Amino acid sequence: MNQDYIIPAPWAVIEEGFEKERVKSSESLFSIGNGAMGQRANFEEEYSGKTFQGSYIGGVYYPDKTRVGWWKNGYPEYFAKVLNAPSWIGIKVTVDGESLDLNTVKTVSKFRRELNMKEGWLGRSFETELQNGTQLKVKAKRFLSLEHDELGAIHYEVTPLNKDVSISYEPYLDSGITNEDTNWDDKFWNTLDVEEDGNKAYITAHTMKTMFYVCTAMSNTFTVDGKEISLTLKTNKTETYIGHVYETDIREGETFAIQKYAGYITSFNHDKDELKQAAEAVLDTALETGFEGLLNKQKEDWAAIWSMADIVIEGDVKAQQGIRFNIFQLNQTYLGKDARLNIGPKGFTGEKYGGSTYWDTEAYCLPFYMATKDQQVARNLLTYRYNHLEKAIENAEKLGFKNGAALYPMVTMNGEECHNEWEITFEEIHRNGAMIFAIRDYVNFTGDFSYVPEKGLEVMIGVARFWKQRATWSSTKEQFVILGVTGPNEYENNVNNNFYTNYLAKWCLNYAVENAKKVSKEFASDYKRIVEATGISNEELNSWTEVAEKMYLPFSEENGVYLQQDGFLDKELVTVADLDKAERPINQKWSWDRILRSPYIKQADTLQGFYVFEDDFSQDELKKHFDFYEPFTVHESSLSPCVHSIQAAKLDQMDQAYAFYLRTARLDLDDYNKEVHEGLHITSMAGTWLSIVAGFGGMRIKNDKLSFAPKMPKAWDGFSFKLNFRNQIVKVAVSKDKYTFSLDGGDDLDILVDGKEITISADEPTEV
Template sequence: MKQYLKHHEWHIIEEGLDPHYNKISESVFSIGNGRMGQRANFEEEYSGETLRGSYVAGVYYPDKTRVGWWKNGYPEYFAKVLNAPNWIGIHITIDNQKLDLAKCKVEDFRRVLDMKTGLLSRSFAATLPDGKKVKVESKRFCSMANGEVGAIRYAITPLNFTAKTTLSLYVDADVVNKDSNYDEKFWEEVNKEATEGRAIVTAQTKKTFFHVTTGMQYVITNDGKKATFDRVNIELREKYAGNVIQLDLQEGKELVVYKYAAVLSSENHAKDALVTACAKVLTEAVAKGFDALFEDHARVWAHKWDGCDITIEGDIAAQQGIRFNIFQLTQTYTGEDERLNIGPKGFTGEKYGGSTYWDTEAYCLPFFLGTAEEKVARNLLVYRYKHLERAIENAGKLGFKDGAALYPMVTMNGEECHNEWEITFEEIHRNGAIAFAIFDYIRYTGDDAYLAEFGLEVLLGISRFWSQRITWSSDRNRFVMLGVTGPNEYENNVNNNWYTNTIATWTLQYTLDALNLVGKSNPSRLAEIIAKTNFKETTETHRWREIIAKMHYPHDEKRGVYLQQDGFLDKELLRVSDLGKDDRPINQKWSWDRILRSCFIKQADVLQGIFLFEERYDIETIRRNFDFYEPMTVHESSLSPCVHVILASKLGYKERAYEFYLRTSRLDLDDYNNDTEDGCHITSMAGTWMSIVKGFGGMTVKDGTLHFNPFTPDQWKSYSFRLEFRGRVIKVKISTDAVETELETGEPLEIFLHGKPVLLKK
């Protein structure tokens, strides 16, 4: 853990520049707006350790899959989230000395992310090698009001000199990804242009031919008045356009650069109209000015926070943690474009590639169900429906047929683009998460029509896959599922993973139920779906029922626990507390062979299943499984701690629940797993929201009704959250001695509090 960031209810604060932590801070202080995002790189040149990152939603590169040997079914490519053209650069040279914080004496360094308004600020004093000292203050945001606009206010004050200075303001598309093979670059120039005060570069991605047009325009003031320049040179080179400005910096007088950026892609504009549209966006941004643009941006954030904020009284670290998670989720996905989804790193880094994992359905959907209007969560499901044909193609490549659908582990456009065999082809539980998300959405919203419109077709494809993937064991006289990897990726190619078997048979039963529901509510639509999918109802559903009735689930009768998979008890059953400090994290200290042979769990498959289907299990069954698996769990998956918060809360393990909450909420802020420098764990952040609402708040939905069984951690005085639910907005405030519920909008609503009905009305 690294605890160098200051605790504050609304701000993330770094005081002092530690080069060893800079890449972590670049991730943590990232900003975005759903359309684009930017790591917290410095505007000026920096020769120290840095990961340059600017990202545009939906833009990717299909890098050729590289494996030691090729096997049938391998994806053709691995989708890379691309480092996009750099628009933030403001390079400064004073008397032929570059302002480079890796080569200067830096004092009073302070970086602040104001989460309430989405503003990134930075200030410092730097002494150049010849003794000249300059103060810099910068502010930056990606507009939530206009997803194509970014703006910077960069102020420079010479403290002990007057000197000739050169400013270089530019757009640079000559960028490289950290994980590119042999430093390969993925952008080609389409055109570039620059005039005094403005520069625009259009670049296209290789292979996929996305066009991104990035423009910048600036206004400079000196001591509060429009600045005059000795000279402005136009600088054009490959994939680069900018202005080089020569002027005088005068001691004690502040020079301010307002740099406006427009980032447009061919996902939203015709390619031949991009440059014109970019120029228009720039002109409008400059005319509006930095302050007015920021006011519009802050107003959107205020509206967002009204709907999704969680307040905690008495624990600043916990408060900061939940708001940081909500902030990053909200600026990553707005729900306004159903073509987009929630990448595991959002706009904070490029690791993992792809824009969609099972994380969206298993973790993110509940957050958007509770905090946004219904269409946002619906769009996440429609995204998968529109990729159904690709999911059928993905299954076909592996030998499945007759409409069986295997949704990809990682995707940009519905095609599988992940190239690790044990994850791509064995971690098939993702199919079940998508099916469960349909159920969860309908259970929460009451939107039963979704089944007939979109959901049933997806369920049929997924159930056909399970039916073909499961095999009959004459030895066991049971159905089995061989060669899989569960959510716990520290066990590969296992037989009868309990979680995968459980969610597979649950999906088959839910699909049977869905067929019945649609048949009653919309028989003509059911007939249409049956014809479209060539569904053999009698024969296919007969097999599904057989599988449901005769599936094998590993279980230890002696301990009364479900087993991760067949043979789990052959492992030496150690506890995480038996590990030495030098062993952690094991994914960075141990060989893969040693990890696979150990009992240690990245995230507990069994507990994941109990969390999803907790109504099936009595409290003592949950307790036995939790007490057995948690001591062996290293929580090196970002998705693990939140599930443990929820189950520990249910079991009355209040202190353990609080410990897990701090881990999930401050995973990136404190760099628990020593990997934040690659980007924040965006999708797991939704689990932090669930930790409070479903964990401490005890929120569940039963028969279309909200139930709460809350408690207050001993470290807190109170906490509160809002929920959107079926056209209502309710507020819940929980303190050590009371629970207050309020209906803020909508018709009267009956809820259950500690098992007793409460009628909410305005």
């Protein structure tokens, strides 16, 4: 059974009723972020029950020393961990001497939590009776400002319902925090100063080893029934904690509220000696603007994001809630403002995967940001990898590769490989190709070839050199083979000739040659600079062409399909439909040994090749491969359903396409993988967007034009989305009987619809 406590709503994620066993899941689902920082939806007041405390800062990490049973040459020295940062959301609430704690109170009623996606805030309300008989109504609202991305704001209010009471608030900062995810229980933070200045408090700390300096700051104001009051404070202070205690008497029915403004100022963006002054300026801005003023600006900023990124689905509220939740979380994680930042698979919602960057960014996220923001944001994502090229060359050198061969990391914060499972680190080398097809996708969509001579070709050369050296000449096959790899299907390790990896290598080599020739002809000065930097020659380009032409691709004549790897047909080919449901998910029920010998596929692998290089294969070939491989796919990766949804839509298998869409859109909301308490699946959320735009919308670039082949699930009455295509905003609306295309201003645009060319203009919508 999937969880089903989230109430369907088009613009909100809503939970009603308090259940202790779902606290950790809700902390993930109701997470908030602003691209620069983020936090799980922990309660502001004390909670002594089971909880996963988490608050994270973009770009701040710790190199947690690798822990393995047996060290192998080439292992990375550390696994980069996004750090649980000093906590600033806490407000201890005491009523007549008793602490408000939902784990110990007598009763909790009318509990409601809402993540308002339209306006970008988290709200919570409940009524409770304490052990001392006091009945209270509590309401909280908080958000992380998009406008001031070092700032968060909380409005927290308590109303006594059955008597006059004394209420104490202790808003605090705490740097004595630990990570859930740690190899050696290291101390990650060193606290330097705990200071106060009137109503303001500051904790300055730095990370061990990486020496990121962070000033966590807070200031508070108070109201009774909406009127501001002044209160004197007492201070509770330790080496890693500061709390300001404010107490007052409140009559029955009066509402006592605190407005807490707090956040992080880091050496990532400021001189480390000026953090406190910068923090003071941020707090002053907050105090001057006030909670409502900041909230109004937050609503405006989210309205601007939604005006471009929204996808409207008519007639299916669960599908609508799912896609908006995905788009909302992607924007909370990364806004494209800072080329030093990237998109971790869990974003700011948990610690699994270290908060680091994976190949997910290039394979799934780039198209979303390219089409819903602008090409500069996509260029920033590509530039992130260009800036790490030297490190990618170092990564390859550690494994014995030479001459500027580059191996991009599976997992990274700064370009260094920091993943320490050998079957992933050394073998899942297909990630190297994602760096290159991302450049192809960028050039095709934006028409901006300038990135290639400026930066992209050097990345292509490093990657091509890697593939050339990683391929082995087989004298028995008289072809080049690639041995000992893990494909996208991580349920097969150390296999030979994974189709996707071999095909990707072949394509990367050809693409590098094609682009080198184009740059040498059309951008002579750039090419001269690149030749001087890399030593590339025509002889080397010819050697790449030879490897590409003679690349071995395993194929079964009997089944008429490319084989996922050489030994796939040696397995006991029992389909998922014939697998006992009690054995699922196999990654939680089976030994790894049993998984590796099984035919079960974690996510699209051969079909990933048909997705990335679909123009190279016919519709009949796609159908044959989809029908062969999908029945063995267990979809135990969050990245799996979206690719299968797109393929199924292309094949007109709309019931399957819709089922896969719903699974990817509601993967976390319905907790399909039984792991949402660990955090959300942020990067697969971009795949959800693709499954509507590329799947049901049939969006492609063909002959340098936008092309659509829309199809609609039976459950929907219509859907619509927007794309920023070459600085023109194209709106696509699909209903049961027509397609409507329109432009927000600009010149007329020729597009393809079901293979036919039409012209759309800003004057009036074009119906097909």
